[in-house]
Amino acid sequence: MDRRVKWIGIGVIGVVLILCIAMITMYLKPNSVAGTPQDVVFTVDKDQTGAEIGDMLYEKGIISSPTTFRLALRLTGSMDKLQQGYYQIPQNASLRQVIALLQKGKLQEIKVIIPEGYTIQQIADELEKDGLGPKEAFLEKAKTYVPYQYMYGPAKVDYRVEGFLFPSTYEIPVGSTPEEILKRMAGEMNKQLTPEIRAQIEAKHMTIFEFITLASLVEKEALFDEDRPIIAAVFLKRLQIGMPLQSCASIQYILGYPKPHISIEDTKLPSPYNTYMHVGLPPGPIANPGMKSMEAVLNAPSTDYLFFVADKEGHHHFTKTYEEHMKVVESIYGE
The missing domain is CATH 3.30.1490 (Dna Ligase; domain 1)
Structure with missing residues (x-):
């Protein structure tokens, strides 16, 4: 009988130790529920309980268990120390980091x-x-x-x-x-748009509006930086000879989402932004371009290329004639 009680006691102690280790691990380990780490902003209202805050954190993917959160608050004596206000917490923060942040007060x-x-x-x-x-x-x-x-x-x-x-x-x-x-x-x-950049824009006989519009097309077409100047050069060449820009990015802007493959029907959409149907730049920018795309327009090389197509990895292939262009398209997509 005594031996049975002894083993039961050892078993209980073992379970407690395992639970303690698990609790400490969950308390210190970064949250892995969310995918990529990013900041989440949320509001803690006045008189909101620790349980309610835990549920909210769980719904936003910041913690893996609201029950563990409540237990951690009790064990650390933090249940009544959480403050109302705005918070911005990384999704991969540990439970200890989350509780510490919630005691610092609202974001400014x-x-x-x-x-x-x-x-x-x-x-x-x-x-x-x-x-x-x-x-x-x-x-x-x-x-x-x-x-x-x-x-x-x-x-x-x-x-x-x-x-x-x-x-x-x-x-x-x-x-x-x-x-x-x-x-x-x-x-x-x-x-x-520094004085130097504005002088470069003027030297290209463009307005700032035209410059930003063209840079936005480059931004949406290019995935890799090395392609940006040549894409810009192709667009500038087409503008020079009065050839439609035929930018797939402009069609995606009309559609309102980045459709992977633009169809013939898509290129016939009735819109002033349709650069397949209208010669010249679209009525305005189709996105907010970064400095690399703006620099690509400013530093676009002279080129005889008139066509380009992106392969399945996003790298662009440039050609001078439509026949060459279609051969490249067929070699990539089998069409």
Whole structure:
């Protein structure tokens, strides 16, 4: 009997030790529930309980178990130390890091990453995801926000600011209005358009509006940096001889999503942005280009190439004639 009690006691101690080790591991180990690490912004409201906060963190993929979160709060004496406000927490943060951040108080600024080639719609989605207000409010303001005269082009567009919000990482104060955010991003683009760059644009006999429009096409067509200057050169050559640009990126802009393969029917879509049907540049930029695409336009080499096609890895192949172009297309896609 005594021996049985002894073994039961040892078993209980063993289970407790295993649970303790598991708890400590979950407390210290970075969260692996989410895919790629990224910051998640959320709000802790006044009088929200630790259990409610745990459920919210679990739903956003920041923690792997709300039960473990609540237990960790109790064991560390942090249940009543979590503060209300805005928070920005990496999805791969450990439970210890999450609890520590939630005790520091609300954010004063939110980090927002705007990649090269984002459209105004994508920027609005990103701002909403990061907790900086509804995208509808941002898009509504973007329709009328035109701080610089060079944003005006010859044709009507939905968003004059499209193309003129510089892709970068921004620290945006919590509570910023759509106009304040637009002012920050458009101001950064204006800053990047240095006197030297403006002189280069003028030397190419282009307006800033035309330059940004062309750079946006290059941005959306190119996946690899080495292709950008040649793509720009092909577009410039076509503009020079009055040949339609026939940019698949312009069709994707009309469609509103990056369709992998553009069909013949797609190239006939009735839109002023359809560069298969209309000669010259589209009415305005189709995305917000980064500096590499702008530099590609400025430094485009002289070329006799008139055609290009991307292979399945995204590398572009350039040809001088339509016959050569179709041979390359057939060799890549078998069509």
